[in-house]
Amino acid sequence: MHGTLLTYGNKRYLWAATIGAVALLLSYFYYASTTVPSGSTVWGLAYGWIGLLAILMLMFLGIRKRWYFSRLGTLQGWTSAHVYLGLLTLLIIPLHAGFHFGWDVHTLAYLLLVIVILSGMVGLFLYLTVPTILTTYESNMLPDKLEAEIHEILKEMKQLAADKPGLFQRLYQEEDHRCRELEAQGWRTLFTPVNPHAILAQRTHDLHNLLARIPTSDQEGFSQFAGLILRKTELEAYLAAQMRLKNGLEAWLYVHVPASFAMLAAVGVHLVTVLYY
Numbered sequence: 001m002h003g004t005l006l007t008y009g010n011k012r013y014l015w016a017a018t019i020g021a022v023a024l025l026l027s028y029f030y031y032a033s034t035t036v037p038s039g040s041t042v043w044g045l046a047y048g049w050i051g052l053l054a055i056l057m058l059m060f061l062g063i064r065k066r067w068y069f070s071r072l073g074t075l076q077g078w079t080s081a082h083v084y085l086g087l088l089t090l091l092i093i094p095l096h097a098g099f100h101f102g103w104d105v106h107t108l109a110y111l112l113l114v115i116v117i118l119s120g121m122v123g124l125f126l127y128l129t130v131p132t133i134l135t136t137y138e139s140n141m142l143p144d145k146l147e148a149e150i151h152e153i154l155k156e157m158k159q160l161a162a163d164k165p166g167l168f169q170r171l172y173q174e175e176d177h178r179c180r181e182l183e184a185q186g187w188r189t190l191f192t193p194v195n196p197h198a199i200l201a202q203r204t205h206d207l208h209n210l211l212a213r214i215p216t217s218d219q220e221g222f223s224q225f226a227g228l229i230l231r232k233t234e235l236e237a238y239l240a241a242q243m244r245l246k247n248g249l250e251a252w253l254y255v256h257v258p259a260s261f262a263m264l265a266a267v268g269v270h271l272v273t274v275l276y277y
């Protein structure tokens with residue numbers, strides 16, 4: 001993606017948002033110099049409606065994303081506009097409220113908006129960084145295939161270790177354990193950065209040190225065994241990176257989307273309260 005979400009279409013949405021923010025601030029300075037700002041003045045209400053319109057357009061991305069045959073702009077263009085418009089609402093609503101917040105449902109709506117925006121920033125960060133981490137792995141292997149190959153290697157190691165010294169058995173058991181650990185990690189992979197080159201270099205170093213403890217008669221077998229361990233290490237690092245990508249690209253949406261709907265509901269209550277009471 002190479003940062004194109006932020007720079008899409010010659011940075012057109014970055015420019016639009018910058019111009020929008022400047023225009024909003026200028027209008028607010030004029031407004032604040034003539035009236036005491038609040039959500040119920042003409043200007044305050046205008047900012048409120050602009051904010052609501054922006055929020056509805058932001059929510060529309062959920063529909064546009066699943067509307068595969070739409071000719072209404074590209075999905076990437078929509079997402080780029082979404083990011084900037086989303087950030088702009090952070091300004092629009094305080095202008096609407098005249099920077100006045102209390103302990104009420106109005107402020108709850110704004111707090112939820114802030115949560116949506118923060119989670120959106122996390123998502124954007126992941127979209128921009130995670131795919132570049134993955135391209136450092138040349139292969140395009142699917143997780144299922146990776147797991148199958150790892151288990152195949154383990155089986156080979158077990159056979160090879162059968163009539164060898166205890167060290168072989170111990171190494172096999174360690175590898176078997178490591179494999180189960182990785183499978184059980186799940187969401188934790190999100191927080192454990194994977195650097196396959198460093199992991200591989202460390203294991204190569206460790207195995208090389210062990211070689212000195214192997215009787216000469218078993219050294220050839222050990223080289224074969226070490227080859228399997230290194231191949232397995234490589235596959236595991238790749239699998240961990242894939243799990244991390246998958247978890248990472250989805251986790252933030254579990255905050256972003258429910259918080260969006262909660263915010264919309266709070267805005268609904270806000271509107272009913274201010275317009276009818």
Ligand code: HEM
Pocket residue numbers: 038039040045048049051052055093096097100101102103104106107109110113267270271274
């Ligand atoms: C059509 C859209 C909207 C209209 C007509 C509207 C109307 C109003 C009115 C009349 C007030 C003044 C209430 C008072 O002084 O007690 C107000 C305040 C406020 N509104 Fe809105 N609003 C709109 C959209 C929004 C949205 C989308 C949000 C947030 C996501 C929001 C957040 C707030 C906040 C935080 C205040 C200040 C509350 C306070 O002073 O404690 N409003 N709004």
Ligand code: HEM
Pocket residue numbers: 055058059060061062063065079082083086087089113116117118119120121123124127253256257260
């Ligand atoms: C009021 C503010 C916002 C609302 C209501 C909102 C709402 C949404 C919704 C409903 C989706 C669709 C998710 C889906 O159906 O899978 C979405 C996607 C997305 N949002 Fe937001 N969002 C807001 C602000 C932001 C901000 C500020 C950012 C980034 C800085 C952001 C980044 C994203 C991204 C990258 C996606 C694309 C997800 C995907 O394609 O899988 N959002 N947002």
